[in-house]
Amino acid sequence: MQMRILLAASLSALLAGCVTSTVDEVLYKGPEADLSDGDALVVIMGRRHASDYETEPDFINCVGKHIQKRDESINVMSELEFMNQLYPWFEPRTAPLRPNDIERLMAVAPVREKLEQMNTEYMVWIDGETIRTGGAGSMTCGIGPGGAGCFGFGTWGNDSNYEATIWDFSDREEVGRMSMSATGQSYMPAVVVPIPIIAPVQGTACDGLGDQLLEFFSAEY
Amino acid sequence: MLDSTTSASHTRSIWRGLTALLMLVCVGCANQVVVEGNFPAPVLDKIPLAVGVYYDPEFRNHEFFDEAKSRAETDWIVRTGQAQVEMYNTLLPGMFDKVVLLNDIPEKTRVQQALEQGIDAVLVPHVAELQYSIPTQTKVNVFEIWMRYRYELYSKEGELVAEWTMTSYGKTPTAFLQTAEAAVNLAAVVALRDAGANFAMNFAQVPDVRTWMEGLAETDMPPAMTTQETEETL
Numbered sequence: 001m002q003m004r005i006l007l008a009a010s011l012s013a014l015l016a017g018c019v020t021s022t023v024d025e026v027l028y029k030g031p032e033a034d035l036s037d038g039d040a041l042v043v044i045m046g047r048r049h050a051s052d053y054e055t056e057p058d059f060i061n062c063v064g065k066h067i068q069k070r071d072e073s074i075n076v077m078s079e080l081e082f083m084n085q086l087y088p089w090f091e092p093r094t095a096p097l098r099p100n101d102i103e104r105l106m107a108v109a110p111v112r113e114k115l116e117q118m119n120t121e122y123m124v125w126i127d128g129e130t131i132r133t134g135g136a137g138s139m140t141c142g143i144g145p146g147g148a149g150c151f152g153f154g155t156w157g158n159d160s161n162y163e164a165t166i167w168d169f170s171d172r173e174e175v176g177r178m179s180m181s182a183t184g185q186s187y188m189p190a191v192v193v194p195i196p197i198i199a200p201v202q203g204t205a206c207d208g209l210g211d212q213l214l215e216f217f218s219a220e221y
Numbered sequence: 222m223l224d225s226t227t228s229a230s231h232t233r234s235i236w237r238g239l240t241a242l243l244m245l246v247c248v249g250c251a252n253q254v255v256v257e258g259n260f261p262a263p264v265l266d267k268i269p270l271a272v273g274v275y276y277d278p279e280f281r282n283h284e285f286f287d288e289a290k291s292r293a294e295t296d297w298i299v300r301t302g303q304a305q306v307e308m309y310n311t312l313l314p315g316m317f318d319k320v321v322l323l324n325d326i327p328e329k330t331r332v333q334q335a336l337e338q339g340i341d342a343v344l345v346p347h348v349a350e351l352q353y354s355i356p357t358q359t360k361v362n363v364f365e366i367w368m369r370y371r372y373e374l375y376s377k378e379g380e381l382v383a384e385w386t387m388t389s390y391g392k393t394p395t396a397f398l399q400t401a402e403a404a405v406n407l408a409a410v411v412a413l414r415d416a417g418a419n420f421a422m423n424f425a426q427v428p429d430v431r432t433w434m435e436g437l438a439e440t441d442m443p444p445a446m447t448t449q450e451t452e453e454t455l
Binding site for chain 2: 048052053055056083084085086087089092109110111114129131
C-alpha cells in the first residue's frame with residue numbers, strides 16, 4: 001500500500017512542471033477581531049474593473065476553500081453567495097472601491113441590517129489573472145487502421161499575478177496588501193502517447209496567497 | 222389532372238421537408254445559447270410607487286442572431302428573452318411597493334383602466350441593442366456581452382413621462398474545459414445582473430422620472446397598496 005502511494009506521488013511529481021513563486025506582503029495593522037469562533041465573516045471577492053482581463057471566479061473560490069480547509073474555524077463566505085445576499089451593491093458597477101465607500105453602503109438601512117446580521121469582519125479583494133506567456137514546438141497526430149498516435153514536443157509557459165487587499169469592515173480601513181506571482185513552464189512530449197507535464201501555476205498562486213491570508217486570519221498559523 | 226395536382230402537392234411537401242431539414246442543419250451549425258441564470262432579489266429601500274410592467278413579445282422572446290462572416294467563424298444565436306423577464310420579475314418587486322404584470326399593450330385607454338385600479342405608472346422595457354465578443358474575435362481571453370435597454374414610463378394619465386436608455390455589460394474569462402456557449406451564458410447573466418443594478422441605482426435619478434416623482438409627491442399621491450390588482454401581482 002505504502003509502495004503504491006510512493007509510486008503515485010513520484011509519478012505526479014514527475015508529471016508536474018516546475019513553478020517559481022514570490023509572495024510580498026505589507027500589513028498596516030494586525031488582525032483585531034477573533035475569527036476562531038466562526039461568527040465573524042471573511043468575504044473573498046474578485047475585482048472586476050479591468051477592461052482587458054477578468055479575475056477568475058475559480059481562483060477566488062480556490063483561495064476561499066484553501067483557507068477554510070486549513071482552518072475550519074474561519075467562516076468564509078463564497079463570492080457569489082455574498083453578492084447575491086447583497087445584490088446589487090457588490091456588482092462590478094456598484095462595488096465599493098475604497099474602504100470609505102462602506103459608509104455609503106451603511107447609509108442604506110436594509111444593507112446595513114444585512115451586513116450586521118452577517119457579521120462581516122474582513123473583506124479581501126483579489127485582483128489579477130493567469131495568462132499563457134508563449135508556446136513552442138509542434139506535434140503531429142495520425143490515425144490509421146493499425147491504431148493512432150502522436151509524435152512531437154510542445155512547451156508553453158503560464159504566469160500568475162494576483163494582489164489581495166484586506167479591508168477591515170468594522171473600522172472601514174485597509175489593513176494590508178499581499179501580492180503573489182508565480183511562473184511555470186509546462187511540457188508535452190509525445191511518442192505515440194502525449195504525456196502532459198503541467199506546471200500548476202494558478203494552483204501554486206492560490207495556495208501561496210491562501211497561506212499568506214491564513215497567517216493573517218488564523219491563530220493557528 | 223388529379224394525379225398532377227397530387228404530384229405537385231407531393232413535390233411541394235418534399236421541398237418543404239428538405240427546406241425544414243436544411244434549416245435544422247443550419248441551426249445545428251450555429252452556437253445556440255438560451256440564457257439561464259438565477260437572479261437574486263435586491264436589497265433596497267423601496268420606492269413608494271405601484272408600477273405596472275409590460276413586456277412586449279419582442280422583449281419576452283428577445284434573441285440575438287449573428288451570422289458568421291467567414292468560414293472560420295460560426296453563427297451565434299443568443300436568446301435572452303426568458304432570462305431578462307425573470308430578472309426584471311425579481312428586481313422590480315424589490316424596488317417598488319407594488320408591481321403588477323400587464324398582459325397587454327400600454328395604450329392610453331388600457332393604461333387608464335389599469336390605473337383606475339391603483340397603478341401609478343407603467344414601465345415598458347425594450348432591448349435596443351445587444352453586442353457580444355468572443356476570444357476568437359478579439360484575441361482577449363474574455364467573453365463579453367453588451368446591452369442597451371430603452372425604458373418607457375407612462376404616467377397615471379397614460380402619457381409618456383420618461384423615455385431613457387441604460388447600458389449593461391458582462392464579461393467572463395475563458396476557463397479550462399468550459400464551452401464557448403457556457404461562457405457566453407455566464408457573460409449574459411453578468412450583463413443582466415448589471416442591467417438590474419444600473420436600473421435599481423439610477424431609476425430615480427433619471428431627470429424626467431425625478432421631475433415626475435417630485436410632482437407626485439407634491440400632489441400627495443394616494444397610497445398604492447390598498448387597491449385591487451388588475452392582472453398578476455408579483
